[in-house]
Each structure stands twice: as C-alpha cells, then as structure tokens.
Amino acid sequence: MTLANPPGSTGSTALRASGLRKRYGAAYALDGFDLEIERGAVHGLLGPNGAGKTTAVRCLTTLTEYDEGTAHIDGIDVGQRPADVRRRIGLVGQFHAVDEALTARQNLMLFARLSGLSKTRASDRADQLLTAFELADASNRAVSGFSGGMRRRLDIAASLVLTPAILFLDEPTTGLDPRGRATVWQAVREIAAAGTTVLLTTQYLDEADQLADRISVMDHGRVVAEGTPSELKRRLGGDRVAVVVGDAGRLAEAAELAGRAVGAEASVDADTRTVTIEVADGQRALAPIVRALDAAGLEVDDLALRRPTLDEVFLHLTGPDAAGHDAASHEAAPDDAAMPPASAAPHDAEEAR
C-alpha cells in the first residue's frame, strides 16, 4: 500500500479535476469536467461515444493540454508540472501501444529501462510482470502473433513497470472476447487490491458495475451524474415490474389496467409485447397487477420483477431527453461536434467508431 502513496504525496485524494475545458475548433470536447477520486479507489468514467472520455484521460495524463480549469494528481498540478505527473501515472490507451515486431519481454525491457530502471532491475521486473499477467510462456514471441487479450495484458503490464500512484485505463476491454475481458477485469481487481488508484473509461455498463467503486457518467464533455453503482440505480426510482402480454392487440389495455391497479405509470414496448410498470415496492405490486390482468381475461406469458439496470440509468442520463440537454449551454457542443477534428486528435476520433 505504501507504494501507491509515493513520498511527498498528501491527503486522501488521488486525483482532482475541476472545470476542465478543452476546445477543438468551435466545439468543446471537455466543457467543465469535474472529477475527484479517492486514493485506492476504482473509478469508472462512463459515457457514449464522443462524450469526451478519451480527451479527459489524455488531458489528465499530460498527453493533451487543457485550455481551462485545474487538475491535480497526487497533489501535483498537471498543467504546471507534467514531468512530475508522468512519474506517478500509468496509461493504457485505446491502442495497443506496444511494439508489434518485438517480443513481449523486449517490450517490457524497453519501457522499464526508459522508466529509469537499471538493466538488472528492468529484467527482474519484466519477468515478474510476465508471470503476473500469464505471458511467461509467450515472453520470447513477437507481439504480432498475440491474441487481442494477450496484447492488452502486455499493454497493461507495460504501464505498471513502475508502480503508478494512479493507473488510467482507456476502454481496456474494447474489442476483446469474453475470456480476454475476464482476464483484464481480474487484472484490474488485482491492481486495485494492491492499492493502486484506477481510473477506467468504458462504454460497457456491466464493466463499470463490476469493477468501479464509483462511477461518473459523462456526456457532452462534462460529468452529468456521479455516485456508486447502486446510488445511480436508485436515482432512477424504484423497481420495475415487466409483464409480457400474450395478445399483442391488447397491450394498451393491459398497460391501462396494470397502471391503475397500483396507481403508477406503465410503459409499453410493442416489439417485445412488454408492459413495464415503475413502482416503489415491486413485491407489493405484483399481486394487484396480476389480479387486474386476470380479471380482464388477459393472458400473461411472463412476469418479472427487477431493479433498474445501469443501462437504463445510462440511457436516462445521456439520452436525447436527458435533463440538461435542452439547456442553452449545450448549444456550442452538439452531439457530434464534441468530437475534435480527426487530424488534430486522431485518438479522439477513434471514440466515434
């Protein structure tokens, strides 16, 4: 644990950013971005394509200069002392930033020695990481023959040659198969368990739900909601009762009856013949709904009670009718204009894929 708190660091905040703005042409890729991460926490940065996640990571890791605002990592000003910040961070970008033509070991040796380790210590560290990331058997093979999951693991290993105070992972599982994703998740858990603070961007809600202690939901270059996964789910109200109606022609009728039975709003999805009723207490609502439908002679194919998923939270917060989208402040940053021009920042353009 002491390793994650290098000498000289103070306080319990690993990262603090406030009011970050980054403009590309007329559009703001970051438009008042705020973030605070406790030391040792895994923080998920969640958002749709073009929300500004990658720009945020690039600004915080000194790769891109921000125009306005302040950011501190370990109490060190990112804009003022980028070199000192680089000593305390590890970055796994969206691309596999390892050398394809070299072997896994040669890659780790290169990055370890560039990080200032002597040849002997770099070699020890490379072996340690190769074992830790299950790459020992492939250590002398060229990376060009690696699977996506192996590359990503090597990429993460390369960012850990010096123990960083904070590790940035920009969409670490994009493009991986389920097995590759599982190993990356496991690695992130191990890293966090060892005390390193992690900032993880992702488009996958299950990923944030699984890994993150807290989540910031991003849209249009700013954080639109922040909290633990369960807090965010709670924000969307209570439980959901989903009823699949047998007769598609009587959907509206079923919604009307079910809603009236519990005094709540019911929504209809014609494609799945599902009526969804939002209620405060799902268990209590089940019986009245079923009774009302049964009394009307409506056939029920399926009935489910569930809590809101993060997907619903996500769509609710970032969808076209999300609160704040009609605000005048967003005029300058229409949906796709939040993207910087591809020529100026190709990495951000990647977010649009």
Next chain:
Amino acid sequence: MTTLPAPPPNGIVGSAMDADRRSNAAREGWLIAGRDILHWVREPWGLVFGLAFNIMLILMFAFLFGGAIDLPGGGDYISFLLPGMFALTMLFGLESTMTAMAEDAKRGITDRFRSLPISSASVALGRAIADLLSSALSLAVLMLGGLLIGWRPTTGPAEIALGVVLLLWLRFALLWLGVYLGLRFRGAGATTAVQVLVWPIGFVSTVFVSAETMPGWLGTVAAWNPVSATAAATRELFGNPTGTTTGWLAENAVLGASLWPLVITAIFLPLAAGAYRRLRR
C-alpha cells in the same frame, strides 16, 4: 459461464519501484534507437530490400544507361555515378524516417513514450540515432559494392573520411525534415506523396548526369539541389570525375555540401520540435 482463467498471482504491483536514475536524453535516445536495431535483427527484409533497390539503380545506370551517357570533362562513368548514388541514398532515407515517425504516432507508441517520465527530446533523438546508423550501414554496403564494379577513391583517408561525414551530414539534416513530415502528415497518402516527390528531387540533380547536359534553367536547378552539392563534394573528396567543370558549385563543392544541410537543419529542426509539441494540442 465457462471456466475463467486463474487470477494473476501477486507481482502485478512490484516492490520498491523508484527509478534508479534521473531522466537523461542521451541514454533514452539510445534505448529507443535500440528498438530499431531489434527490428532490423528480427525483420531484416525492409533494410535488405531498400539496399537491393539502390544496388539495382546503380547497376541500371552503370551498365544499362551508362554507355550512352557522355560525361563533360571526361572520366569513367561508374566513378562519377557512385558518389552520386551515395548522396541519393541519403535522400531516400527521408522516406523511412517519415514513415517510422508517422507509424509510431498512429499506433500509440509515441503516446506511450510521451506518458513516460523521459526527456521530450528522447523520441526524436532515438529516431536520429537509429536512422543515422542504418544509413551508415547502407553506405558501407554500397561502397563495398562500388569497389566490386570498379569504383575507386583515389585520395587519402582524410579526404575519404570527410566525404563520408558530409554524406551523413546530409542525412542528419534530412532527418528533421522526415520527423517534421511524419508528425504533421500522418495519413497513408502523405507517405505516398513523399515517396513520389523524392524521385524528381533525386533525379533533378547531378547524381546521374552532369548539370551541363541539361537545358539551362533545369541545369541551374539541378546544380543548386542539396543532393547535387553533396554529390559534387563527395566526388571531389574521393578524387572521382566531377562532370562539372565550371561554376560556383564546382569550385566550392565542399562548402556547398556543408552549408546546405545546415540550412535544412536550421529550418526543420525547430519545425520538428514544434510538431512534437503540437501533439499536446
């Protein structure tokens, strides 16, 4: 769910991992250049084909066209051709510098370097060391090949050494042009454009024929081409036929070959540094 891979054992976070030394651009430059050397060892074909191409050009001009080329001032064509080909090889190196810079920037390797606590000069320095090494190696192979087909330097070791230094000096200058172009224009189209443009620049020169055989204006352009300056100086220093008998350049070839790369460096070294800083935008 199928069986998940076993969790990685401890060791992900290492013990006491403070750096052993402070950032040092020279050390880092060598480490980054070492990566290129590993590339050559693992995949030597790029280097080999580049050389094969230059050797093919030499053979074409020496034996296919050479017989039809009349050299003003007289002299053996192969002895005239070889120093020109050395200079042209330095120009062709521009492509590989540009491609390497553009590829690394595109693939995220440059970002990885930029996120490390290393000097901001290290990446370009690594490129410079690696490219100068590969050009020196190419030059050595071409010189040996030249000796096989009858090229002979007729001067002393000091002149020959100065000739080699001037050749690499041109390569050094073109490095910064390559770094600048590679960082600023990363598309595949830009690389192709440079590959195509290198040809007229290489050919409108005194590499293959004397400027005096060209129409007046073209001859002037060719004579003032930086590649021609280096070619002329190298011919003079190696004691080979110069093909040019009059004019400022003929009389001050070594000076020209010293100044041109200086001008190119003075323009493109700051531009390359600026382009590297612009990555932060």
